[in-house]
Amino acid sequence: MSKKRTLSFNPDGPKNKRRKLPATVPTNIDVTNKFEVIAVGRPHSVHLHTLKDVQNFRIRLLSWFETVRHVRGMPWRKPFCDNYEEQSQRAYEVWISEIMLQQTQVATVIPYYDRWMEKFPTINDLAKADIDAVNKLWKGLGYYSRASRLLTGAKKVVDKYNSRLPDDVKILEKEIPGVGRYSAGAVCSIAYGRCVPVVDGNVHRLLSRVLALYSSPKARKTLDLLWKGAEDMVAGYCNPGDVNQALIELGSTVCKVKEPFCESCPLNSGCGAYAEYTGLVTGRPSTDIEDLCQICEQVPPGNAVTRFPMRASKTKSRIETDLVNLIEWRGNGERQFVLVRRPDKGLLAGLYEFPSREAISSDETDDLLHLPYLVLNNLFGNIFSKDKFLKDETALGPRHEYKCDVTYIGDYVHIFSHIRKTYRIISIIIQGGSSPPLFSSSKDQAGEQKTHGIGTDNIGLRAKWTLEKDVSDAK
Numbered sequence: 001m002s003k004k005r006t007l008s009f010n011p012d013g014p015k016n017k018r019r020k021l022p023a024t025v026p027t028n029i030d031v032t033n034k035f036e037v038i039a040v041g042r043p044h045s046v047h048l049h050t051l052k053d054v055q056n057f058r059i060r061l062l063s064w065f066e067t068v069r070h071v072r073g074m075p076w077r078k079p080f081c082d083n084y085e086e087q088s089q090r091a092y093e094v095w096i097s098e099i100m101l102q103q104t105q106v107a108t109v110i111p112y113y114d115r116w117m118e119k120f121p122t123i124n125d126l127a128k129a130d131i132d133a134v135n136k137l138w139k140g141l142g143y144y145s146r147a148s149r150l151l152t153g154a155k156k157v158v159d160k161y162n163s164r165l166p167d168d169v170k171i172l173e174k175e176i177p178g179v180g181r182y183s184a185g186a187v188c189s190i191a192y193g194r195c196v197p198v199v200d201g202n203v204h205r206l207l208s209r210v211l212a213l214y215s216s217p218k219a220r221k222t223l224d225l226l227w228k229g230a231e232d233m234v235a236g237y238c239n240p241g242d243v244n245q246a247l248i249e250l251g252s253t254v255c256k257v258k259e260p261f262c263e264s265c266p267l268n269s270g271c272g273a274y275a276e277y278t279g280l281v282t283g284r285p286s287t288d289i290e291d292l293c294q295i296c297e298q299v300p301p302g303n304a305v306t307r308f309p310m311r312a313s314k315t316k317s318r319i320e321t322d323l324v325n326l327i328e329w330r331g332n333g334e335r336q337f338v339l340v341r342r343p344d345k346g347l348l349a350g351l352y353e354f355p356s357r358e359a360i361s362s363d364e365t366d367d368l369l370h371l372p373y374l375v376l377n378n379l380f381g382n383i384f385s386k387d388k389f390l391k392d393e394t395a396l397g398p399r400h401e402y403k404c405d406v407t408y409i410g411d412y413v414h415i416f417s418h419i420r421k422t423y424r425i426i427s428i429i430i431q432g433g434s435s436p437p438l439f440s441s442s443k444d445q446a447g448e449q450k451t452h453g454i455g456t457d458n459i460g461l462r463a464k465w466t467l468e469k470d471v472s473d474a475k
């Protein structure tokens, strides 16, 4: 019989650096000693990542949820109802709220949701709206593509599904733009009572801790285990919408990213991460190699529950520079700015912006004060060139003499999820004349001037002069 090796449990974990989990249980470890196994390398059975005693778990979760259901005052959180018409309306409300809640806090969303429902109380009202009205209500929430997808989705539901969002997650995901597995699960479980799971960021974190799962957070196997855990919670239950809302609520208010309230958590007695924290390990290492978990990586030292879930490895941000031209005309005691409407599809669809050149190359950034003239020429035709007074010649004869000053103002950096964007701000002040210069498109429409646009993107067609006071509300 081999000599038994004993190791004392160190609550702060091993001092050595992170190691890869051994492929098999080391033979020199007494697997009956749970503390030993965790301290050395945490080999464990894959069954550690399966929910146990789900019924009991659900009872404790729902009892807790009843005490907090209305605390955050969410207007879309209503009791489940089995009337067909009311379910259709609930589905619309849940859909709107879930899309608004993507990457936005509950407290921020509530007033937006209220204003939205006042303007578009039903999906039919939304389907009749235009993108300007939708964008106006969305202003401040960001990610405007979400708003335009809601409009497209509403039109489709009215035309193709008789104004009722489908009650099947697969159809919802396939047919309704912007609806993924999570939103489809939320609509179908909360509004229609379908036993389908939801896993958003909050539930992902919560279940990663409950299941003591330490593996790449976006890996297919990780997501499969988490979705399976969420599915077990709702399977066969009469009110799956409440279970899903309770999981989301618990994840966001108790099982927080930092400093979770484990002592008062209703699930603490069945939580794997908490068990490791307290030393009461729920999972036993398997002596059967077939059962050994091959998904988890080595957990960082220590015993804090916040070691779970594993952090996502950071992907390198793309670096881009956009040139933003603040083109201003000064005259008659007024200041007017050029705004350009973005295309009706794609990023920030239909919104107005200052004329910009996106993702300029490094060569172009070196030629900062030349580039704005390309934009000016695109807008007005070749009436401007560096440091010169030029006449705006039209078929009507010489109209105005304009002077143009171009100044580099500075850079503004914004970090998106995958892009580090630098906005290089250029001020272009046009003076002269009794009115601002005409856009080349206006001249075309009058049939009095040849097209001056450069290439195919003649932004003059989408541009307008806007008084300074109206710039922030342009539509």
Ligand code: SF4
Pocket (backbone or CB within 6 Å): 206, 209, 210, 254, 255, 256, 260, 261, 262, 263, 265, 266, 267, 268, 269, 271, 272, 273, 274, 305
């Ligand atoms: S016990 Fe702690 S870690 Fe576990 S689910 Fe509750 S709050 Fe999260």
Ligand SMILES: [Zn+2]
Pocket (backbone or CB within 6 Å): 044, 045, 046, 048, 049, 212, 213, 214, 293, 294, 295, 296
């Ligand atoms: Zn594991």
